[in-house]
Amino acid sequence: MIKTERITKIYKDSVVALEDVNIEVRKGEFVFVVGPSGSGKSTFIRLLLKEEEPTRGSIWVAGKDIAHLSPWKVPYLRRNVGTVFQDFKLLPDKTVFENVAFALDVIGKPRNVIDRRVPEILALVGLGQKLNNYPEELSGGEQQRVSIARAFVNRPLILLADEPTGNLDPSTSVEIMKLLDRINRTGTTVIMATHDNAIVDAMRRRVVELDGGQVVRDQARGVYGYGA
């Protein structure tokens, strides 16, 4: 599903964010990418979304070499890759329903599909009663559920989550992880960058650890760190 071959990312000021990273993720896997701040986790996620170009190396996503993807195809790549962020990225002047519908609207889905699928997905994430609320009326955990619903409403093959629990308290984080686990069980490949050791240890899934831009550990059913 995802395969990187010796990708290296060097920023303009010659900061090396990633160096010779080889990672292969099979369809339906759940992978944690862990490491301290500045270890290259976010860069890795951005490269998979083609928000940035690797300096060297190739990246294969869903069978396509995205390092050499023409710009006009990028939107179609992103329709297969859902994304969730630490800061939710919801639109404050749109309701919960409208925020999720927006993702379908702007890729040209017809109204009847939107009206059927959005309540369905919001019920799945446990917000079936809050369709008409605005983001500011929701708790952080609820806002993150809306953002997950938006990422998943188009049934992407891959879900990328960059520190999705970074702004949430531990018990809310557990709820969000349960939701991501459910989504993973539908066959969606999930890649989650985090430095939340309690969550990683509790889930016992594959762990890829980055440090200084290099893979220092790739372990099935791992924990956050040997020392933790």
Add this chain to the structure above:
Amino acid sequence: MHRFGYFFRETATALRRNALVTFAAISTVFISLFLLGGALLVERQVRLMTGEWAQKVEVSVFLRDDASAEEIDALGARIAEIPEVQDVFFENREEAYQNFQELFRDNRALVENVDSSAMPQSFRVKLEDPADFPVIRARLAGDPAIDEIRDEQALLKKLLAVTSVLRTGVIAVAAIMLISAAGLIGNTVRMAVFARRKEIAIMKLVGATNWFIRVPFLIEGMVEGLIGGVVAILAIFSMKFLFIDPLRGRVAFVPSWIDTGEILFTVPILLLTGVLIAAVASLLAMRRFLEV
């Protein structure tokens, strides 16, 4: 269909949001297109005043009323033999009257009081080189059938010389104003993009195509150009009703004035210019902001 609804709603919201800058952009488009339309119409007016045929012939040889048919035939043969002449045709009283009616269409009293018998017969001569008028005059001098030889280009040249300076000036001003109009439209588009940068970021994230993101901003710019063009056209029509219509038939040296037909001819030019300039300005304004 709902896609058009989306674009329409987005455009309306965007135009409301930056009312003042939008107003500045539209007024600049309006003024520049009004000037451009004026320049086009001045040219049309000059053509009307000189008559269509005057642009096709260089020399008119008017005949004396008492010239006989033999004299006329002989003169026609003489003219045709001159090497500098490219073409010559005879205009009888009836044809002259038709041209007269067309030229003085706004002066009905005059047209009604004159009939074809008052019209002179003439030869209309087309030259290889318009500068050869003195040659023709010298060659034909003294012919008994001739009343007058007139250089038709002389008046046209004078009028065109005056109006072309005027027209070039007006078009230059219109062009400068169109450039600033493009800048202002670009600015309103840029402000609209900036106001919606969060939405745009999310649209890119969920896989909206660049064109889908651009179209509402493009429409916004083009609507500004279109409104400016429509207002310019309305202003030109008002000028016609307020200033030209009252003058019709009252100015001796202007036998006919431009009318609705000539103004309609400028409508597509002004609308297209406005919309195209606005489209280019909007796309240029977005290029930097909406990269993947």
